[in-house]
Amino acid sequence: MPEIRSAAKIEHLERLIDFVAGHAEMAGFGVNRINEIELAAEEVLVNIFQYAYPGTDGDVVIDCRIEDHVRLILEIWDNGEPFNILDVPDPDVTADISDREIGGLGVFFVKEMVDEARYRRTGNSNILTLVFNNQQSRGRQC
């Protein structure tokens, strides 16, 4: 399974996103679907960069595989404190401009873009599995 490992730092975002996008492209995903996959991956990664390793350094690992030429599966690993990003409550996307908060919006995008998302804690690792079909049926799947 193709894998990329990196220090969990914002300066590596582009390299990690390029890795994911490259596999989606090789699998024949369309430009818009690749952008959606990049969006979900960025939101998860930025969350790890910001919160997984408070006061210390750590790594992030992405495993990427293609199933049946129509499904991209990402497994994103970190060794931070146990944290299930999927538990973050949805933001109020109808709030007026003065009440608008961005917190939670990134996770909301992840949930909107995936066809399936699963979290598990194994040993010292948080492992988030994101499944993207080539053609997403719009609407929440998780």
Add this chain to the structure above:
Amino acid sequence: MKITNTGKQKDCLLITVEGRMDAVTTPEFEQTLGGWIDEGEIRFIVDFAGLDYISSAGLRGILTSVKRLKAMGGRIVLTALRGTVKEVFEISGFSTIIPIYESVEAALQEM
């Protein structure tokens, strides 16, 4: 990401943003826009026709600027969103809190 000042019309600064607004590039958007605000500009038409990608970090940068300008009696309107950028604005509800027009010309008529 590339930000270009393409001139001034009807007291609005016209700006194009091309490429990607993500967690890495958005601070540059905020700084550049902030610089123009410091110079006294408070009305902006931001053309996203060349914007390929935006994440929540990009939305945060826009919201910060919109709120700052609102407090000064200014405003930002956006034009020509497409593809995933348009989708992100729609599902986040941002398309209902920030004025969006089909084109710069359409925006200018309303300013």
